[in-house]
Amino acid sequence: MQSNCQTCKKDFEIRKEDLIFYEQVKTVPPLYCPDCRAMRRLAFRNERTFYRRKCDLCKKDIISLYTDDSPFQVYCHECWWSDNWDPKSFAQDYDSNKTFFEQYKELQRKVPRLALMMINSVRSEYTNGAAENKDCYLIFAADYNEDCMYGRLIQRSKNCVDCAFIYDSELxxxxxxxxxSFKCMYSEQCQASSDLLFCYNMRNSNNCIFCVNGRNLSNAILNVKYTKEEYGKKKAEIFANYESIEAAKKEFAELKSKTIVKYASQVKCHNVTGDYLHNCYDGVRVFDSSDAKNCSYMGDAEDVIDSMDCNNFYYKDELCYNIMGALQCSKSKNCAFVFYSNELEYCENCHNVTSAIGCNAVRKGEYMILNKQYSKEEYCEIKNQIDEQMKQEGTYGQYFPPELAPFGFNETLGYDYYKITEKEAKEKGFKWQNQTTGTFGKETISEKNMPKTIAEVAEDILKEILVCTDCKKNFRITKSELDFYTRMNIPLPHKDFECRHKDRMSKRNPRQLWHRACMCELKTHQHGTEKCSNEFETSYSPDRPEIVYCETCYQQEVS
Ligand SMILES: [Zn+2]
Ligand SMILES: [Zn+2]
Ligand SMILES: [Zn+2]
Ligand SMILES: [Zn+2]
Ligand SMILES: [Zn+2]
Known part of the structure; x- marks a missing residue:
């Protein structure tokens, strides 16, 4: 059935599978299109915009997702997890004279928020949206890593620096x-490979430079085999200095734009639309996900089933709808950051909770509404009242409204995927952050005086203040970072982390799909003298230079 989005006024489709799902999880069809739904969720996730402020409990200087003039109470990690305060002390009675969201907003303003969202990590204070990391620094949406720095979506990896969407890899x-993969650099979409440099879409390969779509290749340059000596010579040429690496980056971008690409990066997938998928089946508009079964409208999900409209969604979540950030949750709807919990609605940052509505920062409990504990019977009665009231207000089943998002839209992951202006954001009801982070003009070393090779760099560099080529923001090099560059023979970066991250994101396709046809005209294929007639949903927009093939044609060309 067709519906019209109440925010952007565009028509969108509600599939019959969607309707069955909404019935199954006891909700109503959405009033907003998939993009507007995603924007609302993503506006709750500030991943990388950090500010200096004080912890509102211990008064220590901390790094936080919130500015010091934010309306929220913000606690450091130690204080938030301590017994020095009680989330239940903020309990509010449900008041049917006010809207549910008004009441939730009051609670949200009182309850302390975590400075950074980090769970069970060791010596990894500057990580966010992250769990179970050891000795990591500035990594986001990252779990079970060791010695990793500067990256987003890093999973189960070791010693990886400046990477994005990398899984089970090292160095x-x-x-x-x-x-x-192991010891790969400047490469994209590679798997089970080692020592790749500037390679694209490789499998089971090693010691390759400028290779694309290779399978079981070794000692190859531009997909042609060379002797070990010739290969070593080329590698040394590329790694001669900063300029030679920059030139290689340009050459690789050129190579990539002319290559054959598969319509979507899907491995072991069946009956699913979307991109960057691994072992997913039965769903539409799924992005950056692994092992997602019967899930639709998802982003950044792993090992989950029977859910829709969820982002950053991990570890055996099931039957969930419209959630930003979950670990091991079931039967929950319209929440942000919920962990090891079941049957939650409109909850934020709750852990080990069963059956709750409108709760914030509760760390254990059941049958709770607005942080107040009830008996099962009372809970069901008030829940019915809230449902009825929200149905009358026209908010029933929909996500938290944009004004309840705790960040400016431009501070959040939403802005990574939806580049709207301040005016557009405000028209949609989102906030906007005008306060900037970092310093400018304090550099002690100019870009033109940067050492060209890592061999010229001494430990004094750790005392210097550098300047980013792109945004002119100052940045520094850390000791473990310098050790990594030295070990890998890489020159110092000329950009700060944020600009490096943006460069990586710009190399990836957007979370959007276009209906296109296979571009293959190879007469040796099953379609003979005719052009291939296969069609698909692809994240390659029609105006892009790559040659886009269907699965069948692509497989014939790469294996
Ligand atoms: Zn919309
Ligand atoms: Zn504190
Ligand atoms: Zn920059
Ligand atoms: Zn084809
Ligand atoms: Zn073909």
């Missing part, structure tokens, strides 16, 4: 969408 640098 990689500037890699994107890479799995089970």
């Amino acid at each position: 990689c640098y500037e890699c994107i969408d890479t799995r089970e």
Whole structure:
């Protein structure tokens, strides 16, 4: 059935599978299109915009997702998890004279928020949206890593620096969408490979430079085999200095734009639309996900089933709808950051909770509404009242409204995927953050005086203040970062982390799909003298230079 989005006024489709799901999880069809739904959720996730402020409990200086003039109470990690305060002390009675969201907003303003969202990590204070990390620094949406720095979506990896969307890998640098790989640099969409440099979409390969779509290749340059000596010579040429690496980056971008690409990066997937998927089936508009079964409208999900409209959604979640950030939750709807919990609605940052509505920062409990404890009977009665009231207000079943998002839209992951202006954001009801982070003009070393090779760099560099080529923000090099560059023979970066991250994101396709046809005209294929007639949903927009193939044609060309 067709519906019209109440925010952007565009028509969108509600599939019959969607309707069955809404019935199954006891909700109503959405009033907003998939993009507007995603924007509302993503506006709750500030991943990388950090500010200096004080903890509102211990008064220590901390790094936080919130500015010091934010309306929220913000606690450091130690204080938030301590017994020095009680989330239940903020309990509010439900008041049917006010809207549910008005009441939730009052609670939200009182209850302390975590400075950074980090769970069970060791010596990894500057990580966010992250769990179970050891000795990591500035990594986001990252779990079970060791000695990783500067990256987003890093999973179960070791010693990886400046990577994005990297899984089960080690000693990689500037890699994107890479799995089970070792010592790869400046490469994209590679799997089960090692020692790749500037390679794209490789499998089971090693010691390759400028190779694309290779399978079981070794000692190859531009997909042609060379002797070990010739290969070593080329590698040394590329790694001669900063300029030679920059030139290689340009050459690789050129190579990539002319290559054959599969319509979507889907491995072991069946009956699913979307991109960057691994072992997913039965769903539409799924992005950056692994092992998602019967899930639709998802982003950044792993090992989950029977859910829709969820982001950053991990570890055996099931039957969930419209959630930003969950670990092991079931039967929950319209929440942000919920962990090891069941049957939650409109809850934020709750852990080990069963059956709750409108709760914030509760760390254990059941049958709770607005942080207040009830008996099962009372809970069911008030829940019915809230449902009825929200149905009358026209908010029933919909996500938290944009004004309840705790950040400016431009501070959040929403802005990574939806580049709207301040005016557009405000028209949609989102906030906007005008306060900037970092310093400018304090550099002690100019870009033109930067050392060209890592061999010229001494430990004094740790005392210097550098300047980003792109945004002119100052940045520093950390000791473990310098050790990594030295170990890998990489020159110092000329950009700060944020600009490096943006560069990586710009190399990936957007979370959007276009209906296109296979571009293959190879007469040796099953379609003979005719052009291939296969069609698909692809994240390659029609105006892009790549040659986009269907699965069948692509497989014939790469294996
Ligand atoms: Zn919309
Ligand atoms: Zn504190
Ligand atoms: Zn910059
Ligand atoms: Zn084809
Ligand atoms: Zn073909």
